[in-house]
Structures are given as structure tokens and as C-alpha cells.
Amino acid sequence: MTKQDLFEQILKKKSYLCVGLDTDIKKIPKHLLATEDPIFEFNRQIIDATAQYAVAYKPNIAFYEAMGVKGWQSLQKTIDYIPKDIFTIADAKRGDIGNTSELYARTFFDKASSGLDFDSVTVAPYMGRDSVQPFLAFEGKWVILLGLTSNVGSHDFQHLKVEVDGEQKALFEQVLTKSQEWGGSDAMMYVVGATQADKLAEIRKIVPDHFLLVPGVGAQGGSLEEVSRYGMNKQCGLLVNSARAIIYASNGEDFAEVAAEEARKVQQEMEGYLSAIL
Numbered sequence: 001m002t003k004q005d006l007f008e009q010i011l012k013k014k015s016y017l018c019v020g021l022d023t024d025i026k027k028i029p030k031h032l033l034a035t036e037d038p039i040f041e042f043n044r045q046i047i048d049a050t051a052q053y054a055v056a057y058k059p060n061i062a063f064y065e066a067m068g069v070k071g072w073q074s075l076q077k078t079i080d081y082i083p084k085d086i087f088t089i090a091d092a093k094r095g096d097i098g099n100t101s102e103l104y105a106r107t108f109f110d111k112a113s114s115g116l117d118f119d120s121v122t123v124a125p126y127m128g129r130d131s132v133q134p135f136l137a138f139e140g141k142w143v144i145l146l147g148l149t150s151n152v153g154s155h156d157f158q159h160l161k162v163e164v165d166g167e168q169k170a171l172f173e174q175v176l177t178k179s180q181e182w183g184g185s186d187a188m189m190y191v192v193g194a195t196q197a198d199k200l201a202e203i204r205k206i207v208p209d210h211f212l213l214v215p216g217v218g219a220q221g222g223s224l225e226e227v228s229r230y231g232m233n234k235q236c237g238l239l240v241n242s243a244r245a246i247i248y249a250s251n252g253e254d255f256a257e258v259a260a261e262e263a264r265k266v267q268q269e270m271e272g273y274l275s276a277i278l
């Protein structure tokens with residue numbers, strides 16, 4: 001999917017919501033456990049209920065890997081089920097020496113090899129250029145590089161000051177600057193946690209045109225209003241993810257209906273913020 005396609009979806013749905021499919025067998029409604037593939041059944045109903053409000057889905061791969069072979073099968077069925085005009089993100093946070101990264105890229109991008117055909121994958125920047133480039137070699141696919149993450153531990157490394165060409169800057173700022181040599185805003189996005197919204201205005205100076213994947217609203221307490229105010233660019237440039245606050249809003253038989261209602265509320269709020277660029 002191209003950047004323009006994504007923008008058009010955002011305009012059509014008046015939404016930049018990404019629903020996180022972090023599907024935990026221990027949290028899904030009990031009545032689903034009797035079905036043949038409870039994880040897929042949960043996802044299927046969540047997708048049916050929320051697709052009109054979401055422009056992206058992000059399964060976090062950990063939730064599937066933890067289930068072994070069955071988990072990978074549920075993941076594949078889920079990806080095949082998501083409507084093709086909705087952007088898909090494999091939240092796998094991969095990255096390794098070049099030849100290994102190439103195999104990780106095939107895992108998520110090469111349907112003939114793995115059965116999976118995601119639009120994008122999250123990648124950790126720590127190992128540098130040659131760990132990221134193999135993902136960028138896949139035409140039409142996206143790398144979503146961790147920029148500034150939502151968790152407390154982001155302060156351990158990402159905020160540390162480094163000196164580059166005589167200039168003091170935070171390590172995450174250097175990640176945003178340097179990685180633009182590897183790929184442009186048509187193939188790369190950055191993760192910026194919603195809990196770091198106070199840094200968004202600065203981040204936008206470094207990456208004015210890129211899309212940002214922003215997790216951390218909902219269960220982690222980030223503010224959609226602040227993220228939108230400081231992070232939006234003229235093509236929206238935001239995919240705001242929410243998982244637990246939507247998919248586990250109810251764990252009764254009405255879970256899909258209640259998830260739809262939560263997604264709708266987020267979409268309505270987003271529609272208001274989008275008026276700034278329409």
C-alpha cells in the first residue's frame with residue numbers, strides 16, 4: 001500500500017485508528033474457547049465489528065508465537081481475513097545482521113515463502129543500517145522503525161545525549177535523522193509512543209513528512225488530543241494504535257459490539273482532529 005493509498009483511506013473513514021490485535025487466550029471471552037480456533041474467531045469478530053472505523057490492524061506477533069504452531073496458523077488466517085484496503089502491521093520488532101534480517105523480512109512479506117503478506121513490520125534500529133535495509137528491499141512494503149517508545153525503559157537509552165558532528169542530541173533524534181539515509185517517507189514510518197507526546201513537536205521538525213505509528217493511548221494513558229495536536233501533518237501522518245482498551249472492553253458475549261462502540265468513539269474524536277487538515 002502506498003502513502004497516498006493510506007491517506008485516502010484516512011480521508012474516507014475519517015479515522016487514523018489502528019486496532020491492535022494483541023489477542024491473549026487468557027483474556028478472550030470464555031464462550032470462544034469451545035470454537036476450533038478461538039484466537040482467529042475472536043479476531044474475526046473484532047475485525048468485522050471495527051473495520052469501518054479502522055485504517056490499520058496491528059497484531060503483536062508475541063501473542064501468536066507464544067501459542068506455537070497453532071498461533072502462527074491463527075495469525076495467517078487473521079491476515080488473510082483483513083480487508084485488503086486496510087493497512088497491516090506485523091509488530092515483531094525484528095532486526096539482525098543483514099542475512100538474518102532478510103529471512104525476517106521474508107517471514108512477514110513473502111507470502112510464497114511463509115504464507116504471510118503484511119504491509120509492514122516494526123524493526124528495532126539498534127543494529128543499524130544493514131539490519132534494516134533487507135526489509136526495505138521489498139518493493140511496496142514498509143519498515144516501521146522504533147523511534148521513541150512508550151515505555152518507562154525508553155529513558156535507559158533513547159533519551160541519552162550523544163554528540164554527533166559537534167552537536168548534542170538525544171539518541172532517538174539521531175535514529176530519526178540517520179535512518180532517513182536508508183529509506184524515505186514512502187517506505188519508512190517511525191514508532192513514537194503516545195506517552196511521549198511532549199516530544200512530538202520536536203520529532204516533527206526532524207521527520208515532517210513521515211507517518212508515525214503511535215501506540216500508548218487507551219490502556220497506557222497517552223492523550224489522543226495531544227498526539228493529534230503535535231503529531232499531525234498535512235497528510236495526517238498518524239496511525240494511532242489502541243489494543244486492550246478496544247478489544248477487551250468487554251469479555252462477555254457482546255465483546256465485538258462493545259469493541260465497535262469503543263472504536264467508534266475514538267474514530268469520532270479523530271474526525272474532529274482531522275478537520276484541522278481538511
Ligand SMILES: O=C(O)c1cc(=O)[nH]c(=O)n1[C@@H]1O[C@H](COP(=O)(O)O)[C@@H](O)[C@H]1O
Pocket residue numbers: 020022060091122148149150151191192193215216217218219220241242243244245
Ligand atoms: O511497536 C509498538 O507497537 C509499540 C511500541 C511502543 O513504544 N509501545 C507499545 O506499546 N507498542 C505496542 O503497542 C501495543 C499497545 O497495546 P495497548 O497498550 O494494549 O493499547 C502493544 O502491542 C505494544 O507492544
